[in-house]
Structure formats: structure tokens, C-alpha cells
Amino acid sequence: MSGHVAVLGAGSWGTAFAKILADAGREVAIWARRPPVAEAIRLRGRNPEYLPDLRLPHRVTATGDAVEAISGAEVVVLAVPSQTLRGNLAEWASHLEPDATLVSLMKGIELGTTKRMSEVIVETAKVAADRVVVVSGPNLAPEIAAGQPAATVVACTDIGRATLVQRAVTTPYFRPYTNDDVIGCELGGAVKNVIALAYGIATAMGFGDNTRAMLITRGLAETARLGVALGADPLTFAGLAGMGDLVGTCSSPLSRNRTFGEHLGRGETLEQAQVATRQTAEGVKSCLAIRDLARAHRVEMPITEQVERVCHEGVDPRLAVRALMSRTTKPE
Ligand SMILES: NC(=O)C1=CN([C@@H]2O[C@H](COP(=O)(O)OP(=O)(O)OC[C@H]3O[C@@H](n4cnc5c(N)ncnc54)[C@H](OP(=O)(O)O)[C@@H]3O)[C@@H](O)[C@H]2O)C=CC1
Ligand SMILES: O=C(CO)COP(=O)(O)O
Structure with a gap:
């Protein structure tokens, strides 16, 4: 070069x-x-x-x-x-x-x-x-x-x-x-920001490692479901651009998405969280687009749906948790 x-x-x-x-x-x-x-x-x-x-x-x-x-x-x-x-x-x-x-x-x-x-x-x-x-x-x-x-x-x-x-x-x-696998890598990167928002919300609500492991694991499951529907290789989601980035972002206090989620989890509005954080937290806007993409492909993305409701419909995070935990039980 x-x-x-x-x-x-x-x-x-x-x-x-x-x-x-x-x-x-x-x-x-x-x-x-x-x-x-x-x-x-x-x-x-x-x-x-x-x-x-x-x-x-x-x-x-x-x-x-x-x-x-x-x-x-x-x-x-x-x-x-x-x-x-x-x-x-x-x-x-x-x-x-x-x-x-x-x-x-x-x-x-x-x-x-x-x-x-x-x-x-x-x-x-x-x-x-x-x-x-x-x-x-x-x-x-x-x-x-x-x-x-x-x-x-x-x-x-x-x-x-x-x-x-x-x-x-x-x-x-x-x-x-x-x-x-361009599709898988891009989806891994975009959806992990939404899951990191959920992780930040859960962290600020005082939930511990069981809840957070659930969000990472089920978050990866819904990311892979969408990816497969769009033609990605499922194995990509087990790699650096999938699980790697999801775990890295969720567990890091440096993550802007996780930090933004923490503001929401403390009960702040979207506007208050935006004032408190300066840099780009991509998941805040992308959760809308990812939800629309999932619906268009008839893919269930329950965590993304709830993050969108908290961010853009003013839903109380406690109601979002209740909605997630009361879904019909099913095989893993
Ligand atoms: N930061 C990270 O650790 C990582 C980020 N990414 C991704 O990289 C991308 C960029 O993020 P990142 O650098 O972190 O974001 P930052 O918020 O740190 O910086 C955003 C940059 O974009 C500029 N910008 C803002 N609005 C506009 C606009 N309307 N037109 C042109 N430029 C604009 C900003 O300029 P100004 O300063 O003038 O506002 C700034 O230079 C995101 O998609 C993010 O998800 C991926 C991996 C790691
Ligand atoms: O993409 C990132 C790390 O891989 C950066 O995450 P945040 O945008 O949440 O800071």
C-alpha cells in the first residue's frame, strides 16, 4: 500500500x-x-x-x-x-x-x-x-x-x-x-449497543450478575436470530464481532451505551440522559431501526423491543423488566 x-x-x-x-x-x-x-x-x-x-x-x-x-x-x-x-x-x-x-x-x-x-x-x-x-x-x-x-x-x-x-x-x-461475513459483523456491532443499553439499565436498577448474564446471553440469541434471517453466518456471533464485542461493551464502564443505559435505569428521561452524556451512543437511535428490521423479518427481539420502549416511549424500566420476565416460557 x-x-x-x-x-x-x-x-x-x-x-x-x-x-x-x-x-x-x-x-x-x-x-x-x-x-x-x-x-x-x-x-x-x-x-x-x-x-x-x-x-x-x-x-x-x-x-x-x-x-x-x-x-x-x-x-x-x-x-x-x-x-x-x-x-x-x-x-x-x-x-x-x-x-x-x-x-x-x-x-x-x-x-x-x-x-x-x-x-x-x-x-x-x-x-x-x-x-x-x-x-x-x-x-x-x-x-x-x-x-x-x-x-x-x-x-x-x-x-x-x-x-x-x-x-x-x-x-x-x-x-x-x-x-x-459482513452482515454478521455489522449486526453484531449494531445490536450489542442496544443490549449494552439494557445492561446499563439493569445495572442502575441494582440487579446483579444473574440478570446481567441473562441479558448478555439472551441478547446474543436475539442478535443471532436476526443475523441468520438476514443471511449472516451464525458462527460470526460466537466470535469477536459478536460475543466478544457484546461482553466487552456490556462489562465496561467506558461504554457510552452502557453508561447511557445507567442514566435511564436511574429513572432519567431520554433528554436528561442525552444532556448528561456527550459522545455518540449509537444504540439509542439504532434500537428503533433494529426493531423495525426485526419486525420486517418476523424475528422476535424482546430485549430490543423493551429498550426501544424505555428510550422512545417513556416506559418505566420496571415495566420493561416485568414485560420481559412474563413472556411465555419456551425451550432455549
Ligand atoms: N468509541 C469507541 O470506542 C468505538 C466506537 N465505534 C463506532 O464508531 C463510530 C464513531 O464513534 P466515535 O468516534 O466513538 O464517536 P464520538 O462521539 O467519539 O465522535 C463522533 C465524531 O463524529 C463527529 N460528528 C458528529 N456529528 C457529525 C455530523 N453531523 N457530521 C459529521 N461528523 C459528525 C464528531 O465531531 P464533533 O466533535 O465536531 O462533534 C466526532 O468527530 C460509531 O458508530 C461508534 O459506534 C466503534 C468501535 C469503538
Ligand atoms: O463499540 C465499542 C466497543 O467495541 C464502543 O462502545 P460504546 O459506543 O458503547 O462506547
Whole structure:
């Protein structure tokens, strides 16, 4: 790989991912939508708002001009919120290099269309599906920024392209595995955010490890049910992008989704929880889209249904628990 890598989005994960790429030997240009953030990265090698303790490697630069970042980039990494991706990419698409590989870091499902992020990319950038690579796994950005050992999945229908990205992000602390199950990896990443909201709600309600293990296990069951209905390989859900990310996110106080759930579990409204938390908690919006996707495919997703009711219908979490626990009993 010769050209530089563009990372579009300078939040937690875009910034930490830029460090990985640079540590793997790539030249990286980050696009930050606010000029002061781009300036702090360019001049001081720091992103004070998102990862204040991280000193970025010298191979990372930043700009407030997305076209400048994209020009000449062989690999373009997309690290913006799932619900803004379509609009963002529509502005950038015509500036992409003809064979650029598009890497999606997002873990969400688009509201209204119920599309996965790779589908949004294919539609908006008008590229073939085999040019889109999904990176998903238990990758809490602050831990990665601190250089703690972690693994991930690099998924693409073109395994050659997945291998290219795998090489571009292999470092002594970051171990990527390739996979050709794009659907499974994306669903694992999107649904775990919703289950992490449920886990946070349960935690704040004072429930212990039995309840939390139930949520993780039955959460994984409903994720896999949806995945299989959409054509995913069930084994993907036993891997890093499935169980790995679900367990990592639910058990971590660093998770924005779990933290958001804790606010709801303490009885706060959606608006109060939004004020109290700043960064992107994808599950809050994606739970609506995932519920719609499940209904369209006649897949039962009881935990997702209840998270949606708590988030968007103002249902008391205690009633949501009662609804889940009074469902008809059935074989596992
Ligand atoms: N953080 C993590 O540990 C991980 C996150 N992810 C996923 O990565 C994706 C990005 O998340 P993450 O970096 O954590 O999010 P953050 O909330 O940390 O950062 C969001 C970034 O998107 C920018 N942004 C916000 N609104 C818009 C908009 N309308 N148009 C363009 N850019 C916008 C923000 O800019 P500004 O600062 O100006 O608001 C910021 O740079 C999510 O889908 C998330 O699920 C995946 C794995 C790990
Ligand atoms: O996706 C993540 C870890 O893999 C980050 O989770 P949160 O978005 O909940 O912080």
C-alpha cells in the first residue's frame, strides 16, 4: 500500500484508529469537522476533547477540509455517527480515488431505511460492495489509545481487500482477523449497543450478575436470530464481532451505551440522559431501526423491543423488566 490513509471523523474511535494506522506504518490524514480539533491534532498531536491522554504519532496529521484528506487516499476510513453517514458521504463521494477502499468503523443501523452502514456506503458512494471493509470487535477506544492488547474483525466480501486492511492495521497491540461475513459483523456491532443499553439499565436498577448474564446471553440469541434471517453466518456471533464485542461493551464502564443505559435505569428521561452524556451512543437511535428490521423479518427481539420502549416511549424500566420476565416460557 503506497498512498496515505484518510480517517473521516475525529471522535474517540477515529482518533484511536488513526493511531493504530500510524503505528502500523501508514501516513494518516484525519478530517475533523471543527477546525480547532484539526488544529490541536496537527500542531500538538492531541485531541483534547475525546482522548486527552493520547499523544498521536508524528505520521498523523489533520485538516478541517475533507476533500484535502481524501485526495490521493488509497484507503478512506469512515468514523462519523451512523445517522449522519449518508449526508456526510454524499458530500465526499465524488472526491474518492477510483479504487479507494472504504472502511466502515460505524456500529449502527440507519433510521428509516433500516440499512447497515456498508449498504449506506455502497448506495451513497456508488461503489461495489467488495470495496467496503467493516472493522468491528471489542475495541473500546480509550483502551486502544493506551496501547492495551486488543483484537478485531476486518470483514469484506473480497477477502483480498480484507487482508490488505488487516495488514494496514496490524500492530503489536492490535490483532485483526479477517472474515467474509459482513452482515454478521455489522449486526453484531449494531445490536450489542442496544443490549449494552439494557445492561446499563439493569445495572442502575441494582440487579446483579444473574440478570446481567441473562441479558448478555439472551441478547446474543436475539442478535443471532436476526443475523441468520438476514443471511449472516451464525458462527460470526460466537466470535469477536459478536460475543466478544457484546461482553466487552456490556462489562465496561467506558461504554457510552452502557453508561447511557445507567442514566435511564436511574429513572432519567431520554433528554436528561442525552444532556448528561456527550459522545455518540449509537444504540439509542439504532434500537428503533433494529426493531423495525426485526419486525420486517418476523424475528422476535424482546430485549430490543423493551429498550426501544424505555428510550422512545417513556416506559418505566420496571415495566420493561416485568414485560420481559412474563413472556411465555419456551425451550432455549
Ligand atoms: N468509541 C469507541 O470506542 C468505538 C466506537 N465505534 C463506532 O464508531 C463510530 C464513531 O464513534 P466515535 O468516534 O466513538 O464517536 P464520538 O462521539 O467519539 O465522535 C463522533 C465524531 O463524529 C463527529 N460528528 C458528529 N456529528 C457529525 C455530523 N453531523 N457530521 C459529521 N461528523 C459528525 C464528531 O465531531 P464533533 O466533535 O465536531 O462533534 C466526532 O468527530 C460509531 O458508530 C461508534 O459506534 C466503534 C468501535 C469503538
Ligand atoms: O463499540 C465499542 C466497543 O467495541 C464502543 O462502545 P460504546 O459506543 O458503547 O462506547
